[in-house]
Amino acid sequence: MAYTIDRFSAEVTAAIAATGRVPVALIETxxxxxxxxxxxxxxxxxxxxxxxxxxxxxxxDLAAAIVxxxxxxxxxxxxxxxxxxxxxxxxxxxxAVITEIIALGPRYGxxxxxxxxxxVIDYSAPNIAKRMHVGHIRSTIIGQALVxxxxxxxxxxxxxxxxxxxxxQFGVVLASIEREGxxxxxxxxxxxxxxxxYARYANEMKDHSALDDRAxxxxxxxxxxxxxxxxxxQWAIDLSMDxxxxxxxxxxxxxxxxxxxxxxxPMLDGVIQEALASGAAYRDEGGAVVVEELDKNxxxxxxxxxxxxxxxxxxxxxxxxxxxxxxxxxRIVYVIGEPQSxxxxxxxxxxxxxGYTGETELVHVSFGTVFDNKGKPLSTRGGNxxxxxxxxxxxxxxxxxxxxxxxxxxxxxxxxxIAEAVGVGxxxxxxxxxxxxxxxxxxxxxxxxxxxxxATYLQYSVARCRSILRRAADTGSAxxxxxxxxxxxxxxxxxxxxxxxARLPEAIREAGARYAPFVVADWCYTTARDFGVxxxxxxxxxxxxxxxxxxxxxxxxxTAQALINGLVLLGIRAPERM
RNA sequence: GACCUCGUAGCUCAGUGGAUUAGAGCGCUUCCCUGCGGAGGAAGAGGUCGCGCGUUCGAAUCGCGCCGAGGUCGCCA
Numbered sequence: 185m186a187y188t189i190d191r192f193s194a195e196v197t198a199a200i201a202a203t204g205r206v207p208v209a210l211i212e213t214x215x216x217x218x219x220x221x222x223x224x225x226x227x228x229x230x231x232x233x234x235x236x237x238x239x240x241x242x243x244x245d246l247a248a249a250i251v252x253x254x255x256x257x258x259x260x261x262x263x264x265x266x267x268x269x270x271x272x273x274x275x276x277x278x279x280a281v282i283t284e285i286i287a288l289g290p291r292y293g294x295x296x297x298x299x300x301x302x303x304v305i306d307y308s309a310p311n312i313a314k315r316m317h318v319g320h321i322r323s324t325i326i327g328q329a330l331v332x333x334x335x336x337x338x339x340x341x342x343x344x345x346x347x348x349x350x351x352x353q354f355g356v357v358l359a360s361i362e363r364e365g366x367x368x369x370x371x372x373x374x375x376x377x378x379x380x381x382y383a384r385y386a387n388e389m390k391d392h393s394a395l396d397d398r399a400x401x402x403x404x405x406x407x408x409x410x411x412x413x414x415x416x417x418q419w420a421i422d423l424s425m426d427x428x429x430x431x432x433x434x435x436x437x438x439x440x441x442x443x444x445x446x447x448x449x450p451m452l453d454g455v456i457q458e459a460l461a462s463g464a465a466y467r468d469e470g471g472a473v474v475v476e477e478l479d480k481n482x483x484x485x486x487x488x489x490x491x492x493x494x495x496x497x498x499x500x501x502x503x504x505x506x507x508x509x510x511x512x513x514x515r516i517v518y519v520i521g522e523p524q525s526x527x528x529x530x531x532x533x534x535x536x537x538x539g540y541t542g543e544t545e546l547v548h549v550s551f552g553t554v555f556d557n558k559g560k561p562l563s564t565r566g567g568n569x570x571x572x573x574x575x576x577x578x579x580x581x582x583x584x585x586x587x588x589x590x591x592x593x594x595x596x597x598x599x600x601x602i603a604e605a606v607g608v609g610x611x612x613x614x615x616x617x618x619x620x621x622x623x624x625x626x627x628x629x630x631x632x633x634x635x636x637x638x639a640t641y642l643q644y645s646v647a648r649c650r651s652i653l654r655r656a657a658d659t660g661s662a663x664x665x666x667x668x669x670x671x672x673x674x675x676x677x678x679x680x681x682x683x684x685x686a687r688l689p690e691a692i693r694e695a696g697a698r699y700a701p702f703v704v705a706d707w708c709y710t711t712a713r714d715f716g717v718x719x720x721x722x723x724x725x726x727x728x729x730x731x732x733x734x735x736x737x738x739x740x741x742x743t744a745q746a747l748i749n750g751l752v753l754l755g756i757r758a759p760e761r762m
Numbered sequence: 763g764a765c766c767u768c769g770u771a772g773c774u775c776a777g778u779g780g781a782u783u784a785g786a787g788c789g790c791u792u793c794c795c796u797g798c799g800g801a802g803g804a805a806g807a808g809g810u811c812g813c814g815c816g817u818u819c820g821a822a823u824c825g826c827g828c829c830g831a832g833g834u835c836g837c838c839a
Contacts, residue, residue: 214780217780217785219781219783220781225780225781227780233819239819311839350839352838445839472836476836481764481765481766482765483835483836484835485836485837486836489836490837493837495837495839499839522766523833524834524839525766525833525834527839529765550767552767552768552832555832561832586801590801591799606801617774617775618774618775618776619775622767622775623768623831623832623833633787635787636786637774637775637786637787638801640801641787641801643801644799645802652799656798706776706786709786710786713786716802716803719799719802719803720802720804721803723797725797726797726798761799762799762801
């Protein structure tokens, strides 16, 4: 599928090549800054240097030599110093963009680059026996957005929820249950009790080695299939996943698999043996399996404890082997916090050394830590932890209050649904509107803002579009569908909006290439702003002519569609009205 | 000590080699409802792009060195 924006780019390259003045290899075009009145530019510096002429002269010669065909997307071609500028032909732009959005509907922006390739995305990964909190929301939300984006790019995406359901930490959970008894409550309350028990135990464990031994004992019992340990373990998993599932549903998160760390238990011996056999690891005097000097910047780490227990790293190693066998992916993407970047560098270095991954690309999409408004990291012990369910509930309550104020006449059920979409959307957007690598400060007011660069503003823009279309339908008019009609959309605000709509495919590609959902978020925001300007300057229902009205209605419909497509990728719903 | 991430307007962020005005939002100062949703739009004030040296015709952008913030570094995950 060649989108309008791609055809324009291809036509520009072809037009330059057709002059015979510049070798094709030297034709690189760039998107000019917004203040430049052009849509694509050819900076002539390199080519001019290569050809031994002045850049400005080359640009001027090319401008004179290029004559776009009548049906070309290329409009005005001009030289501005050393730059050769190409503008889109306004009428052809309008026709091409609107017809392709109408034709593709929900698939507008989707493409084929990933067809035939598989990507495994590892995300969310909540800890069993704990509530989900703001620390988990980032991986969950960013991961799901990446899943959506790569699917839109045509990849076969396998999402995997790598549950923290194993290891010594779980031994601590079991030991604390042994000591204090199993919580009798249910749901998040039971998880809250488990967390408190865990915290008490872990705290005392630091000074009492007997407690530490007991935790290790339970972790080994679990590994060895002890029935009591397994029964408690399964109970904790069911309890935790029920709670997690409620959060996932609200967030629009669906994860294909949830193998969890425990799934890899039977494979751990095998990978340890392979690591030893390959020479990547050795067993030291104490019995621990050590990997060292993979690279001068990779510190030594362990694959097995001296007591025979396995580690996070052991399970991650087995996980990669399993994923290669099961999915043969082109890439495996880990959506995990920045503090784990060393762990992943170590893991990646080891699997490459062992030859597990071949051509497969291993990627760490890291994200920053969440801090409270005083700049302190969120922690259960610090008493400033924010739990996901409570966060969502609070956001929805606030949204509901606004809906009640703005649109009191709506049915109660619809108001509730709107509040859910707006509240949850705000929380989601807070994690997606900026580069994920940054640390974020939990600023309640900023997060739940309904103005400016916010989810609410994007949803509001869609609602305004829908409102116009509803009113049009009420009076018997409808968006035009004759491509020739759209040629009348020559107003600067219309042209600006059309160009922005044309860029969605490009934005999705870039978001994928950079593992950066914020690129899509940014596109949505810019689109909403361009629509806002159009809305002020170009009356639709009261346009000067029926022709113009119907063409504008089509532009409004196309805007709503494209904006919704972008929001869907982010996991944000857009209510019909709000 | 080593390594990783980040440092752009009062605050939150885009901009990741190109065009004599570095862009948004919030906040601040003004303005726009006899037109489709004011959860909107327009205008203004506000910046030594952490600092220095270098590479280049050209650097917020690339390299090196400092400074500052956050993080990590064999038996947690």
